[in-house]
Amino acid sequence: MDVKTEQEFKNKVCIITGGAGSIGCATALKVFNAGGKVALIDHNLEQLEKVKNEFYDRDRLLILQADVSNSQDTQNYVSQTIAKWGKINALFSNAGFSGTSAPVTDYPEDVFDKVMAINVRGSFLACKYALPKINNGGNILITSSIMGVTARPGSIAYITSKHALIGLMRGISKEAAPRNVRVNILAPGPVDNTFQLEIEERASKASGTNVTEMLNNWIALGRHATPEEIANMAYFLMSDKSSFSTGGVFMADGGMHV
Ligand code: NAD
Numbered sequence: 001m002d003v004k005t006e007q008e009f010k011n012k013v014c015i016i017t018g019g020a021g022s023i024g025c026a027t028a029l030k031v032f033n034a035g036g037k038v039a040l041i042d043h044n045l046e047q048l049e050k051v052k053n054e055f056y057d058r059d060r061l062l063i064l065q066a067d068v069s070n071s072q073d074t075q076n077y078v079s080q081t082i083a084k085w086g087k088i089n090a091l092f093s094n095a096g097f098s099g100t101s102a103p104v105t106d107y108p109e110d111v112f113d114k115v116m117a118i119n120v121r122g123s124f125l126a127c128k129y130a131l132p133k134i135n136n137g138g139n140i141l142i143t144s145s146i147m148g149v150t151a152r153p154g155s156i157a158y159i160t161s162k163h164a165l166i167g168l169m170r171g172i173s174k175e176a177a178p179r180n181v182r183v184n185i186l187a188p189g190p191v192d193n194t195f196q197l198e199i200e201e202r203a204s205k206a207s208g209t210n211v212t213e214m215l216n217n218w219i220a221l222g223r224h225a226t227p228e229e230i231a232n233m234a235y236f237l238m239s240d241k242s243s244f245s246t247g248g249v250f251m252a253d254g255g256m257h258v
Helices: 022-033 045-054 071-085 109-133 156-179 194-207 211-218 227-238
Strands: 013-017 037-042 061-065 088-093 134-143 182-188 249-252
Touching (some): 013 022, 013 109, 022 037, 022 088, 022 227, 037 045, 045 061, 061 071, 071 088, 071 109, 088 109, 088 227, 109 134, 109 156, 134 156, 182 227, 194 211, 227 249
Parallel strands (some): 013 037, 013 088, 037 061, 088 134, 134 182, 182 249
């Protein structure tokens, strides 16, 4: 990594939700290694404690347990970040929950509500409370999915929630633009990680087909992404390198949606 890249996030404060998870943590490490200060938010405290060892300078790291669907928790992680560093430059609203695999007619109402609460309400609350504190020229990135622009049977709550995030992003991008705060969507395709593997195992069982193989056939590049590849895109969208991009849906899906 050259010196210029190392300094790209120097003095920048970033909040990353789902920070104990695969994409969130990989992105946090990139931002951190580029000089950034990172508030890692997750409801899984045990996993947060595990990943914190990967961050060598604890002064530039804040670990906070929070349920992103909870208003008080959200206000708390925003105010604690401000209390520690006095500002926010970027918010990566990335925590997510996939729900279950069932046709709409069998889809459990409580699971639908939970998916919407974590994925949609979670990002709504993050934007509602963080936006007023984000410096002019800062940005918000929200993780949607290939399922935010396409659909397949059996994942109605996840599909609905990931489509909704694009509407949320578009509305907020117009409200935030006068302060030069950019708001974008990151839309990954299938990633080679536990989150996706569990979905594929469920779907394979339900459909009697090997869904991992099927997806690889649908992805133009013929394979799942690595978490690192998705984090590279998130890094770019959180950095000033994407300074003229707002209101955008950025695919990192190996051409799956085409
Ligand atoms: P992951 O499971 O490794 O990370 C998700 C994190 O969110 C976990 O650490 C989890 O503890 C956290 N989380 C869940 N509910 C929460 C809550 N209520 N409050 C706080 N934290 C909560 O999975 P990932 O692949 O890193 O997923 C990150 C994002 O990427 C999600 O929004 C997911 O929908 C999206 N996505 C993933 C894939 C994929 O193939 N893995 C593809 C497209 C989109």
